Amino acid sequence: MQELIATVGEGKVVTNPATIDNYRRDRANDPDAGTPIAVVRATSSEDVQAAIRFAASHAIPVVARGAGSGLSGGSSAVDGGIILSLENMRDIIIDPLTRTAVVQPGALNAEVKAAAAEHGLWYPPDPSSFEFCSIGGNVATNAGGLCCVKYGVTADYVLGMKVVLADGRQVQLGGTQVKDVAGLNLTQLFIGSEGTLGVITEATLRLVPAQRPPTTLVATFSSLDDATDAILAVTSTMRPSMLEFMDNYTINAVEDLTRMGLEREAAAMLIVQSDEPAELAAQEIEQIQALCHRYDATDVFHTSDAEEAEAIIVARRMAIPAVEQNGTLLLEDVGVPLPQLGELVRGIDEISQLRDVPIAVIAHAGDGNTHPLLVVDPTDAEQQQRAQRAYGDVMDLAVQLGGTITGEHGVGRLKQPWLVNSIGEDALELNHRIKRALDPQNILNPGAVFAPTDFVANE
Amino acid sequence: MQELIATVGEGKVVTNPATIDNYRRDRANDPDAGTPIAVVRATSSEDVQAAIRFAASHAIPVVARGAGSGLSGGSSAVDGGIILSLENMRDIIIDPLTRTAVVQPGALNAEVKAAAAEHGLWYPPDPSSFEFCSIGGNVATNAGGLCCVKYGVTADYVLGMKVVLADGRQVQLGGTQVKDVAGLNLTQLFIGSEGTLGVITEATLRLVPAQRPPTTLVATFSSLDDATDAILAVTSTMRPSMLEFMDNYTINAVEDLTRMGLEREAAAMLIVQSDEPAELAAQEIEQIQALCHRYDATDVFHTSDAEEAEAIIVARRMAIPAVEQNGTLLLEDVGVPLPQLGELVRGIDEISQLRDVPIAVIAHAGDGNTHPLLVVDPTDAEQQQRAQRAYGDVMDLAVQLGGTITGEHGVGRLKQPWLVNSIGEDALELNHRIKRALDPQNILNPGAVFAPTDFVANE
Structure with a gap:
């Protein structure tokens, strides 16, 4: 430890357990996060190099960390390792x-x-x-x-x-x-x-x-199928700059928090934007509106007013904290080809009923990337177990539908056991070969993406 | 060989030397191309797998080849190897x-x-x-x-x-x-x-x-500096859908071939397109025109007529065959950050004079990717040697200016000796580690991108 402090400077090495504790988890709140021996708060690439050289010479794990906003446990601390924080390198x-x-x-x-x-x-x-x-x-x-x-x-x-x-x-x-x-x-x-x-x-x-100011459309639907059919109709014929989806559970959670007047009975709500030049945007929004009506939207509304639009987007951005009011969240990040989106959403509903765990669904629907949010009562141990099974079920379903277990959050530690099913054994083995070639000691973020045991036999 | 024929089928394995000869080189006309023992014309991925399994079991090189239009010798045949042609897999x-x-x-x-x-x-x-x-x-x-x-x-x-x-x-x-x-x-x-x-x-x-029909602008300049200044002014303030450059040598070669009335005295010609919606395209083209005039363009002309535009684009596409009328070509593919484009173009002119080899320059100027064409008299052995030196000089210059030895053609065999200078020893060593991890026998296109000797010591 003295060696590390001597190299990167005392002020940058945290060994105080209370401070270290703040660096053990990202927003995934990984219950299995370990306890590092130190946090290095690098201020330059030289600090990063020094920390990694130290770790390499002692075969100590290094987990890099930015703002700690990860949602898959990609920067959970590892017992006996170093957390390498990059929060102070922000030029x-x-x-x-x-x-x-x-x-x-x-x-x-x-x-x-x-x-x-x-x-x-x-x-x-x-x-x-x-x-x-x-x-x-x-x-x-x-x-x-x-x-x-x-x-x-x-x-x-x-x-x-x-x-x-x-x-x-x-x-x-x-x-x-x-x-x-x-x-x-x-x-x-x-x-x-x-x-x-x-x-x-x-x-x-x-x-x-700079992006042109967008026009924003909101549509509500009384059936999930209508909503997902409308999504496919829009994405296969137009090019919206945003196409977001919130299900009934999410709409109500956001309405509970904001009282902004969302339609509590709606099965789903879509938020769509066009950022084409004014005339084209008007045409595009008109066509999207027509498609929403064709798929029996109960209400369609659009605005070019920036403040009004921002209020809607904020509602979407508040979806996760709003749902979080109802329990501890297990966040999913599955994606499917768009023609399978309806089947995914219906299947998630079935999983929710089968496992008796509420699952709210928000989605970047236009690219097929969904965030099912499993809402768990933190005091109900049995439900937590069911939720763990549901968490896997949702990923299995996405893979069955030709999709992915993670569209944008990463595999991290939480989804690592499902990676092999998502990409297949041969592709995983290719991943391993590259990981071994670049990190033969497996000191860089061990346990994230790949199982820690994946590399034991070959060392 | 019987084993190979038995696996992929007689009709797909070419062993006739005359036919094989057609598969030895791509458009780079690599003088050092080897002679393969066979050409496999795969019709399915199973054929590809069979050919590679055969090659792997006998440690024979496999060079994959599509239409043979490569410009860096990436699919030059290797002595004793197999050419794996994919020309018949075209679903x-x-x-x-x-x-x-x-x-x-x-x-x-x-x-x-x-x-x-x-x-x-x-x-x-x-x-x-x-x-x-x-x-x-x-x-x-x-x-x-x-x-x-x-x-x-x-x-x-x-x-x-x-x-x-x-x-x-x-x-x-x-x-x-x-x-x-x-x-x-x-x-x-x-x-x-x-x-x-x-x-x-x-x-x-x-x-x-589908892309909107573009508006096309042509501008000529009496000085190279004016032309490259105009390019930087356009790319840093607008978003053309095309921004091509031809120098005086190229303009004259195209004019010799087409007699379409290009300005033979111009130091450079730019071809710019905007594919924004009509009104915006008109604005964008007007601004580009103003910028060209600001940098003393001698002539600026624009058209929304599809046929007229196509004639101009064809002129640009004919640049290489047109220059090729004047000798054998050594094609470069260097790229630099746009602020360095002027320095690159001037430096190439100096290299051309120093080595006494004509170098025509065409460029996808908007992204900094240039194609200097070294024009060599095939009967002049001494000039060929000077051209080889100039070929390296141009790549060295691009690297000095913070650029790359290849923007889009690939390293292949012709630029392989310069790769280390372009990306540095450490990055090259990383490349080697990945190549070794994925192709430990070095049977896949050996000699392309990496030197054949790069992998000898480690086997």
């Missing part, structure tokens, strides 16, 4: 000439958006947590969000990065150009690798011109 | 509901575009060779094109793939969804891997709504 440099941002991992997504906006530019990826999640975590999980249906995910905006490898070396991958095919695409390999291959110390992000 | 299935295409590797880019267009959809990536290059090669090189400045590269449109590994197993990677973060992003790792990690037998491609 942002915007280059308007090349429309790029060079960003340290601790910078918040919202800070990058704001810095870009000062130059009339836009960093599109918008996880619901954008106000308090950091870019390092966004890149490490390939975070999604609401605008992805039209604008893609984090990976689509990362041109290059600096990453510290398992032996402490820092390498530069990619650059500032859209086109660069010199060697394997390692930039993309590290995106979404959840800290298992290296620690990202800088990302070069692509920016685009 | 295309469009799913308009999910706006995806499931495509076999031999399907031509133009065929995918046409199949998508039947459903009002668009597959954007548009290498200049789109009429005769195949999707497998596009994915294997992460091919670019003209529209990338606004619409991104091949990688941005690949959601999933089937790939046959070095041991003959076929794995499915990714799926049909934009959001999927289950495990490492192996789909993206295989994109641009130039056949060194596996052979792609199917790709799932994302399609988007």
Whole structure:
């Protein structure tokens, strides 16, 4: 420990148990999170390198952590390991000439958006947590969000990065150009690798011109099938810049909290935006409205007023905290091809009844990515067990429907047991080969994405 | 050989030397291409698996090949190896509901575009060779094109793939969804891997709504600096859907061939398109015109007439064959950050004078990707040697300017010696580790991207 303190500096190494405790879990509240021996609060890539070199020489696990907003336990602490916090590395440099941002991992997504906006530019990826999640975590999980249906995910905006490898070396991958095919695409390999291959110390992000003010449409439906049919009709014929879904449980939870006048009887509510130029947006919204009516929407409303629209979006963003009022949440993040969305939503309802666990469903419906929220009474141990089974059932269902166990939150520790079913044994074995090639000691975020035991036999 | 014929079927194995000779080289005309023992013309992924299993069991090199339109020698034959031709695997299935295409590797880019267009959809990536290059090669090189400045590269449109590994197993990677973060992003790792990690037998491609008819602007400049300044002014303030550059040498070569009335005295010509909705396109083109005038354009002209525009684009597409009339070409594919484009173009001119080799420059200027074309007299051995030096000089210059040795053609065999300078030793070593992990025998396209000797010591 003295060795570590000597290298990175006393002020940056936390060994006080009370402070350490704040760094043991992300927002997934992993009950199995371990206790690290120290937290290193890096202020430079040299600190990151020093911490990883120390960890490598002692074969100690290193779990990198940004803002701690992860939802899959990807940054749960590991017993005897180091938490490497990047929260204090948050420089942002915007280059308007090349429309790029060079960003340290601790910078918040919202800070990058704001810095870009000062130059009339836009960093599109918008996880619901954008106000308090950091870019390092966004890149490490390939975070999604609401605008992805039209604008893609984090990976689509990362041109290059600096990453510290398992032996402490820092390498530069990619650059500032859209086109660069010199060697394997390692930039993309590290995106979404959840800290298992290296620690990202800088990302070069692509920016685009500011988004046009959108027009927002809200539609309610008295049947789930109508709602999912309308979603498919919209996504297969138009290009909304947002297409969000809330089910009856969620609508009521949000209404309980906000009293904003949502239709409590509705089976589902869709929030759709078009950010095309005014005339085209009007056409697009009109067509979407017609499709909603064709699928028997009970109420359709649209607005170009920014404040009115923002109130609606805030309702959507409040969905998780609103549902959380009713119990402890187990968050899912399953995705399916859009023609299977109806079957997924109906199947989740069946699982909820079978396991006797309320499941609220919110979804980035336009890209098939859903967030079923299992609502568990923290004092009911038996229900917790049923919820664990339901949690697996939902993932199994998504895989059966040709989908994925995680669209944007990452596998982390909570979904790791289901990874093999999601991608198959051969693809998992390929993952293992790459993990072994890049982190032969398995010190980088062990237990996340891959089972700790996956690497024992081969060492 | 009998074993191979027995497995994949006699009709699919070519051993006739005259026919084999047609498969030894791609469009790079690699003088060092070897002579394979056979060409396997696969008609299914089972054929691909059988060929690779055969190769693996005998430790024989396998070079996959699509339409043979590669420009870096990525599919040059290897002595004693097998050429695995995918030209007969060309199924295309469009799913308009999910706006995806499931495509076999031999399907031509133009065929995918046409199949998508039947459903009002668009597959954007548009290498200049789109009429005769195949999707497998596009994915294997992460091919670019003209529209990338606004619409991104091949990688941005690949959601999933089937790939046959070095041991003959076929794995499915990714799926049909934009959001999927289950495990490492192996789909993206295989994109641009130039056949060194596996052979792609199917790709799932994302399609988007049909492009609006563009407005096209042509501007000529009497100085290179003015032209590159105008490019930077346009790309840093607008979002053209195309921004192409031709230098004086190229303009004259095209004019020699077409007699279409290009301005022979111009130092450079820009071709710019906007595909925004009519009113916005008119505004955008007007602004671009104003910027061109600000940088002293000698002539600016624009049209919304499709035929007139097509004639201009054809001129751009004919640039390489036109320059080729003047000698044998050595094609470069260097890219730089846009603020360095002027320095690159001036530096290339200096290299041309220093080495006494004509170098024509065409560029996808909007994304900083240039194609300097070294024009060599095939009967002048001394000039050929000077051209080889100039070829390296241009890549060295791009790297010095913070750019890449290859933006979209791939490293192949021709640029392999320069890869280490482009990405650095540490990144190259990471590449090697992944290559070894996935192809421990180094049978997949040995000598492409990486030096054959890179893997000898470790076996």
